[in-house]
Amino acid sequence: MRLYNTLGREFAELRTRDEGKIGMYVCGATVQSAPHLGHGRSAVVFDVIRRYLEWLGFEVTYVRNVTDVDDKIIAAALDEGVSTDTIVERAYTAFDEAHRRLGVREPTVEPWATHHIDEMLELIGQLLDTGHAYAVGGDVYFSIRSYPAYGRLSRHDPSDLRSGARVDPDDRKKDPLDFALWKAAKPGEPSWDAPWGAGRPGWHIECSAMARKYLGVGFDIHAGGHDLIFPHHENEIAQSEAATGEPFANYWLHNGMMNLEGEKMSKSTGHVIDLLEALDIHRPTAVRLVYLRTHYRKPLDFSEGGLFDAEAALDRLWGFRRRTPEPVEDAPDEEMISRFQTAMDEDFDVAGGLGVLFDLVREGNRRLDDTEDAGALVAAYDEIVGVLGLGEETSDLEDLGLKIAEIAAKYGVPSGSIGDLLETRDRARSERNWAASDGIRDDLGSIGIVVEDAPDGSRWHRG
RNA sequence: GGCGACGUGGCCGAGUGGCCAGGCAAGGGUCUGCAAAACCCUCUACCCGGGUUCGAUUCCCGGCGUCGCCUCCA
The missing domain is CATH 3.40.50.620 (HUPs)
Structure with missing residues (x-):
């Protein structure tokens, strides 16, 4: 390299x-x-x-x-x-x-x-x-x-x-x-x-x-x-x-x-944004992505808009990975890996590597839409995302436990777990009980849990 | 003054002597109970002026502009 x-x-x-x-x-x-x-x-x-x-x-x-x-x-x-x-x-x-x-x-x-x-x-x-x-x-x-x-x-x-x-x-x-x-x-x-x-x-x-x-x-x-x-x-x-x-x-x-606003961020001038504060407001991985989208040697102008942009891009990446259950056995797709490496081998062109990753995601989504096998692409995704450190944070739901239990009680779901709530919702959907199914989705949405329906079942993730 | 970087489509941002970046946003479509997601299509750019070349956004020269270092700073 x-x-x-x-x-x-x-x-x-x-x-x-x-x-x-x-x-x-x-x-x-x-x-x-x-x-x-x-x-x-x-x-x-x-x-x-x-x-x-x-x-x-x-x-x-x-x-x-x-x-x-x-x-x-x-x-x-x-x-x-x-x-x-x-x-x-x-x-x-x-x-x-x-x-x-x-x-x-x-x-x-x-x-x-x-x-x-x-x-x-x-x-x-x-x-x-x-x-x-x-x-x-x-x-x-x-x-x-x-x-x-x-x-x-x-x-x-x-x-x-x-x-x-x-x-x-x-x-x-x-x-x-x-x-x-x-x-x-x-x-x-x-x-x-x-x-x-x-x-x-x-x-x-x-x-x-x-x-x-x-x-x-x-x-x-x-x-x-x-x-x-x-x-x-x-x-x-x-x-x-x-x-x-x-x-x-x-x-x-x-x-x-x-x-920042076209001027160098500097401790000595007070022209700065506090890192921990930024990480409180935005998903840390989105901040990481903002850093990585610009080549490391170039100046990087920070903007709030860029951060929201990165959050959306991250949703796209993670949305793909959520479509396939966790571990993948397949060997990583060679073409994608090789394209990624070619980019990175040239003075760590992470932006170019990200381009490969997004291409991979589009192709992977296309295959999954057509019920084709995307295992090799998912494996390549895991590999690339691992190198870049852009994987989805595994978030526990401890902080939401009480709120989830409240929603569960509201719909008469005894266990108070998301899984059971979604099962109840599935039943409601098959009975065409849209009031209940949409209610559960909306209520979960209000506490930051996004529910998405796909042909092969419903998925949820934190928004 | 000295040294250096950069100037790409609405925004962000790679890259290349001749063909596709990519993301976000926007518009249209497919799918769908609704929503979301996803997929397809559209939006085809490269600061200005010269030069080299069959051909330059990409190489060379000049100009303009933005920024950094020369002082503690990631």
């Missing part, structure tokens, strides 16, 4: 370091505040990439870090008069909840920055020893002049950057572009002991240290948001490669930003 490598800005055939295995590092959350829709996109998009690679047969080690020490966290704690732990815990819980509801699979490893201070100290030590870093009054900076390839990923020329008005010069730095590997401890801030003085790590060093620990040198895929290309990923590369003299990661994948 081919993928687009930000490093070099070109499509490249995927060649793994170790045969059949893929090491993948995704820059996860800075657990500083509640996640917004943009965070969800990144999590979902790389979740699908990971699922697809596994579906191809690779053994994927998927590492997604948690940044639990940084300026913003400290600022938030100070602001609210609580500990940084409180901020971190609250935000992490929210991210975790959002991931779960979006169907994002758990990473193989989820390393926290503060649990890897030793690894960072070791890396910083190496950089100091080899002259790639220098300590000034408790701070340690990476010297970008010691790493000639600086700017290769983001295609920035250091001299252009230097002349940029936004770089704030600091007399203690040898070069205005040098960045902090270690920040000297300040009163009231979390800090750890280090040979060059107590302090806390800079932002970039954690990813270098943790990626090296869990994936080794020259691992396969490093991913994250487009906004991380510079400076975060550029700096990761510089410090990692300066320390080891070896390539850091082979393929760099970056997801496009999420826009």
